[in-house]
Structures are given as C-alpha cells and as structure tokens.
Amino acid sequence: MNKNLTLALAGNPNCGKTTIFNNLTGARQKVGNWPGVTVEKKEGKLRFKDYDLTIVDLPGTYSLTPFSIEEITARDFVINERPDIVVIIIDASNLERSLFLAIQILELGRPAIFVLNMADVADAKGIQINAAKLSQLLGLPVVFTVGNKNKGTDHLIETAIDEILRFDQGKESRPIRYSQKVETCIAKVQADLVESGVSMEGSCRWNAIKILEDDKVIKAKLQEMSASSAKKIIASAQESRKRIQNLFEDDFEIVLTDDRYGVIAGIVKETVTNLAGKRIDISRNIDLVLTDRFFGIPVFIFFIWAMFQLTFSLGAYPMGWIESAVSLLSMGFEKSLPPSLLKDLLVNGIIAGIGSVIIFLPNILILFFCIALFEDTGYMARAAFLMDRVMHTAGLHGKSFIPMLMGFGCNVPAIMATRTLESKKDRILTILMTPFMSCSARLPVYIVLAGSFFADRAGTVIFGLYFMGILIAILSGRLFRKILFKGEEAPFIMELPPYRIPMVKSLMIHMWDRGKMFLKKMGGVILVGSVIIWGLSNFPRQVSYSEDYTEKIHSVKTEYAQKISSATLKEIDALDRQLALTLTEINHKQEQERIAGSYIGRLGKVLEPVFSPLGIGWQASVALVTGFVAKEVVVSTMGVLYGVGSEGGEALEKALRKSGMTSLSALSIMVFVLLYVPCFATVMTIYREASAGWAGFNLIYTTMVAWCMSFLVYQTGLMFGFY
C-alpha cells in the first residue's frame, strides 16, 4: 500500500514555480513570465518510491495579505487543506523579496522546505548563497534547483519526503521571532485566543498575527466561530495596535512589514556573498530598446502588427486546406448516402456548422503562440508598462491590457486572465470591457460581409471595426468607473521580470492548451448549436409553398427535354447549361421559402421589427440570434439560410450579394456583431468569474450598445445617401 502525500508549491510570480511543477509532474500546464500566470490551482500526480505524491501548484504571489484572490487562494489552501509539506520556491537571484513571502508561509506553521531555484542565474549575477547557513538559521532543509534544465528535481522530492518524516517523528516548525514590542503584542493575542478556547484553522501564532494585522478575512472567521470571544479578542488586539501606533507612529502591519524585512536583511547578510564586478544585466540592455522613450511604442506596435499578420496571413494557408478538406468530406457524404433526414442533418447541419468554425483553428493556434511568446519572454509586463498610461485613461490598470489583448483571440481565456488583477473593481471592469474586444470568432463574419461588400476596402473596414470596439470599450470603462466603481484604483505596482529565453516545450503546451479549449468548445457548444439551428431551420417539414415547386421543376424539365430533342447538337450544350441555371434558381427560391416557413424563419420574422431600423433583414436577424451560441455560428447560419450549405465562403458571398443586402446593411450587421452579447461561453465565464448579476448586466448592456450603434451607423448612412 503506497502512502499518499500532498506537496504544495508556493513562491513569487516569475520564480520558475510552474517550470518545476512541469518537471515534477510532466503535466501539460502553462508556464508564463507574466506575474500571476498560474491563475487556477493546478494539480499533478507523481509516483516516487513507495509514495503517491499529489503536487499542487499554488498561485504565485508576493505576500499573503488578503488583497487579491490569488493570495487568499494560496493561504487558504495551506491552512484548510493542510498539505503534508509546502515547497517554497525561491528565486535565488532575488533572495530578499522571495524571503518576504517565504517567511509568511513559514508563519502558517506547516512543514516546509526551501528550493533555491534559478541557481544558475544567481551565479551569473555573482550571488552566492550559503545554503547550509540558511538551513540552520530557519531550521528547514534547503535545496538548489535549475528549473529550466531540470536539475535537482529528484533531490527536491527526496528532501521533501525526508522532512515530512521528520515532522511525523515530532519535529516542530520554528517560528520567526520579531522585535520585542511586536512579540509582546502577538503573545497577548495568542494568550487571548487560547483562553477563549476558539480553535481556528492554522497555527495560533499565525491567527494572532493576522488579527493584529487587522485581516478582515480572519476577523470574520473568528466572528463566525464565537461572536462573544471575537469581540473581546479583537478589542484587546485593537489596544495592542494602538500601543504600537503610539510607539512607532505607524500601523501594526507596517511595523511588522518593516520587522520582516529586518529579519530578512539579517538572514541575507549571514548567507549571501555578493561577488561584485560579475554583474551583467542583459535584460536592462534589451529594455534600452524595448521600453525606450522613442522606440518603445513603435516597437510595441510593430510586435502587435506582426502578431496579427502572422495570425491572419500565415493562418490563411492552413485555413484553405481545412476548407477544402471539409467540402471534400461533405461532398463524399452527399454522394455516398441515400437522401434522408439524417443525411441532411449530417451534411447541412453538423458538417456545415462545424466546418465553418474549425477553419479558425489555425488562427487561434498562431495567436496564442504569439501571446505565449510575449508572456514567456517577459515582454507582456513591458507591454503593460508601455500601455498603462493609455489603459489608465479608460480607468483601467496596465495589467488589464493583457486580458484585453487576449480578448482579440477569444473572450473566454481573456476573462479568465483578469484574475491577475488585484482589485475586484478593476477585475469586473475589465471583464465588462473585454467583450468589446473583437474576438477571432467575430472575424469570419467580417471577412464574409466585408469581403462581399467592401472588396478592396475590406481591410480598412475590418480595422475600423476593431478600432471601434476599442473605443467603445474605453468609453464604457470611463462610464463604469464614474458610475459603478467610484473610488480608488488598485495600485499599479508590478514586477518587470528579467527577459528569459522561452522554452519551446512550454510554448507548445500553452498553444495546444488554447487550441484544445477552442476545439472542446466546438465539440460541445457549437455542435449542439449547429444541430439546434439545423433543426429549427428544417422543421416543420411541411411548409405551404406559394407554388408547387416539384410540379414546376417537372414542367421545366419536360420543356427543356422537348427543346433538346429537337435541337441541333450545337444548341444542346447551351440548353443544358440554361436548364441547370433555371433549376438552381427554382431550388434556391424553394429553399428560401421553406426556411421562411421554418421555426427559425418565424423567429427571425418576429424579430424583424426590432432589426429593421438597423437595415437588417430577417435572415441576418436569425443569424444574429443564433450567434449567441457562438459568434462563429453567425456565418454558418447565414450559410444555411442563404441556401449554400457548407460550400464555403465564396458561395455565401455570392448568395449574400444576390440576396439584395446593401453594403450599409452589411456594415450595420458587422457593427452589431462586434458589440452585441458575447457568446454563450463568454457569458458563462463572466458568471463564473464575477457573478450572475454581472453576466446579466453585460448581456443587456452590450445588446443595448450594439443596437444603438448599429442604428446610428445605418441611419446616418441613409441620411448621407449611402446604401
């Protein structure tokens, strides 16, 4: 029987924690250079000798104050789940700041070991750390690793297990001692806690410190357990706080922070030798260009431009391949299967629906490869540095730039990425604004519509749409900041991590994760959506047509048969072609009438009065409604509604032009698609990340804005005589 052990990995952002996690578990997991890239709690399993190890990757934080979800998540896990050991990963080249978090984790009172990671970087910087001394000072084992070269991983596990065994045999963690006056306060509250008999999760000392630090979460917990003793304990803690306030003319938590850095300075002095003259700072040299006063922003714009070029130009090739593969597949089914409802579902429903979406897989893979590259090199933080001034005008944090940028790829991961923001206000604001970033799923709609109606100027129109989205986002941000989120913004204090050469493996993992997410979404939501739309557009089966098309086809055929029989050999060819054309026209007319009579047609007709001031006809109305399932679906619905099935983009473009849609209507549709309700998956993500209320608010707000803007565009266009 193997023994189960849980190891929790903790550390600052950018300390290489995720790399070590990947080394340990081989799990597919994102490694980034952007502070707080590990948004979710990730787990991995590992067998080592007689042990089954569960490795938990805690979010990267700088502290354990309750100011951000990441910090609360990390500390709650250590306190409530009681991992067997906390593996504290320390950036050896940045010992002082790393120790600030490490000391707070030690305070939680769980067994722990120190891992000095990036030992090679520290070496290059001329920093030598005396591990034996550090171990002796803090009373815990210290190991060295080089994460990106997978050095020291086994030693890490062995040391961790040994330390767990030592604790099993009665070892106790040694508390860090602060200055006399602070210790007196801690001892007092500790005594109060013991006396009250309230047993809280986590060590008594830690709880005492947190109560003294005026930690709202812990105070609430205490309140919950016993209101009467809470009142007493907190009152006594307040007294201690006041005493410290009088002595140091500062809050307890500030004094303690100073104290912690004091303790750390002592440790660093004892254990670190700085070999001067060996310092090379490549990052600084790179930044001489990348965040330069003159070159910084042009270079940034160039990178973004290059990213879009790569995504959409390079992506065009595999897109073509996928498109032909899909049409080949649907043709194969068309020919080999006998006509039936099932075949119709398969070809016109499923293959057509999925085909029109899978086309964007290459775009998404390339886009996320680029984003991963920015993150892993450390450029993402510089982007925030460069753009904060701009984001700030929208009432946002420079960090919001990343989710917003990701929003151009897909709103779902973008909204998930808002977890890097510390303040809840900033987070919700960014979440509400992100859907205005035109995601890649909206692009096919633009491509089809702009391609059909603005041929040469399609690029400009699409660029304009993206720009409009950004503008609306900024205006909404300012509006929300003024009305919904009054008050202080979260501080923009962010590490600019050193530039690192990204690991190809990690880039691939990152890219593939996003691709998988997209495919999963397609397999689930979009498949169901496609089937529903096919169903809605194919039922009821019996539609009363204005004329008997079967009869008409029959009569046309006989008519041409007569003509052909009496014609010369030369004329037969031309007549054949004429026949085919007439037949397609009749089919087309029948199909349109059939869909108009279908459920979806009826729905579109019901909504027509709402959309007609926007110059949007019933087919487009229906397509927009179905777009809630996923924006990609707008294109496939249009494909079905205009009776071109899965024949691909060009046929749809022709059908659209034929349908009598004007370029102004097309523009109005595009504006509506840009701004209206994000897809179902995005709404669900908002619900999960913020609340049902915010999801509902977003739904209503975006639709309202979309309607108003489309109305404005269409009516202004009409006024100026465009059509």
Add this chain to the structure above:
Amino acid sequence: MNSTHEHEKKQFKRLFQQQGIDRFDSRLLVLEAFLKLEHHVTISDLMAQLEADRVHLEKEFVLSSMELLYRFGFAAKIEFEDKETHYEHRHLGLHHDHMVCTKCGTILEFRDEAIEIQQLKVAEAYGFHMLQHKMEIYGICSKCLEDRSPLVPLHKAKKGEKLIVKELEAGKQMQLRISSMGLKIGDLIEIVSSGFGGQVVIATGENRMVLGKGMAEKIMVQLFDPTAEQASEDDGKPPLLQDTRLLSQMKSGQEGIVRKVSGEGILRRRLLEMGINRGTAVYVEKYAPLKDPIEIVVKGYHMSLRVEEASHILVEHIGFRNKKDE
C-alpha cells in the same frame, strides 16, 4: 577637581585668617556649599544648597560672603542682561567665556584659543593694554533649536523672507493644484507681500504667485540659510536643497534612499511588500514613453509603478549613480 577644591579651601583659611574676617566658620560653610555647586550659581541657589546641608544662614550674610569670595578671587561674578547675578568658581589661571541662551537661560562655558589670541592681537593693534575681558554670546542653545520646529506655514512668514518649500500638508487635490501652479518641494521662494486678508504674494525665480490663505496654510516652509547651502556645496556634495524629494520628482538615472512611505491602505502595504521600505536604495531606471509609469530598481529587481503612486515615497540622499558601478 576635588584636589583643586581642597587647595582652594586651604588658601581660603589662610587668607581669611590673615585678614581677620568675622564669623570664619560660617563663611567656610558658604564656601563649601559654593564649591559643591558646579557652574553658575545665584544667591538663591546657594541658599538652597545650604538648606540641604542643614545650615541656616541669613541671605545678607551669604551675599556678603560671596562678595568677599569675589574680592579674594575665589568666585567670579557674571552679570548677564536682565538676570540675577551669577557666581561661578574662579580657579586661578583658568579662564573661559560664555554663551547664554535667551530662551531657556542656559549658560554654556567655552574657551577658544583662537579668540583669546585674536583679542590680544586686536588690543595690541589699537595700542591697548588688555588686563582682562568678558565675553558673552547671546543666542539660542542647541536644545531649544531642536525643540523649535524649523517649519512654519507659509502664511506666517514675514515679508521679504527667503524660504524653502519643505512639505505640502495638503490632500491629493490640493497637492495637485499647488504643483500645477509650478510650486514644488525644494523651491526657493521670497515673500513679496503678506497679510492682505491672508493672501500671500510670493516670488519664485521670476514668477509671482498669489496664494490664498487656505493654500498658504498648507505649505510648510523653512528659512533659507545661504551659509548651510554654501557649506554643503563646498563638500562637493549636491546642495542640501536637492537632497530630499518625492520619488516622482526624481529623474531617471538618479538613486536615493527611501525615507518615508506614506499613502493609504493597499497602496502603502503593497509598496512595502514589494520591498520599498525605509532605508531601501531605489534607482530610477526610466520613465515609460508616455511619462507614466516609472521603472525603478529595488533590492536587485525591476518594477514599475505610476507617477502618482511614486509621489507617496519620500527619498533622500539623492544623487546620480556612478556609471562605473554598473
């Protein structure tokens, strides 16, 4: 000291007995009490000392005894302006001068050879034969100086005074208004006029500014001391005025030591947690292309923060980093 006191007592006995002065024993007691007290003694001080020694003598007697001691050169008499007469030990061959604090009345003794020699020289130059001298310097003692706040609000400053802006005790709004007028910490200003309904007219460089009472109250200023500036410049250091600033006022390439982190709640806590605490060296790496945020180096790593946030950090000992160190 005790040996000198013993020597003084012997001389006293000899002299007083030779002169046949009355109530010798009682006068000896006065001398003993006087010798017990160091520094400058008034008659009332002496009476108190005698009381403590359980000796009861009339004030007139003590006074006449002190006059005798003065006559025979055991005590020196100092009569400062507006003050009770002080007596001090006079040990032959030892001379010193005095500094008198006009605020608390403390008397300090000092002796400076250069002054003594200079006095002789001056006397000689005038063909004057100096027998003895008395020198008293009036002023404010170091303790009183320390207690006195060197900062005064601007509206209390007097016309014509040259001042240095030291602190803005204003809220964010007001700070912004003040700085948007072009007035910042470290500026040298001159009071053009003051007192017209609390309005203060100041000059900075070639600009005139009119500040309302409300604003003037929040600007803390210090008297400009040209000699202090001169002295610090002589040391080859940057002038004293430039030494302390907000991080947001530092130029890129400058370095300094954090003196104070102000600000509220989360911001302050975050700054401290990221390692910006008192005594930490900060180096301003650069400003972002749009002039906000700032990139700084703290504890060996790079971080960025907004200009507004940096204005909560007071930095001292500012100077340009020596390029060779990099």
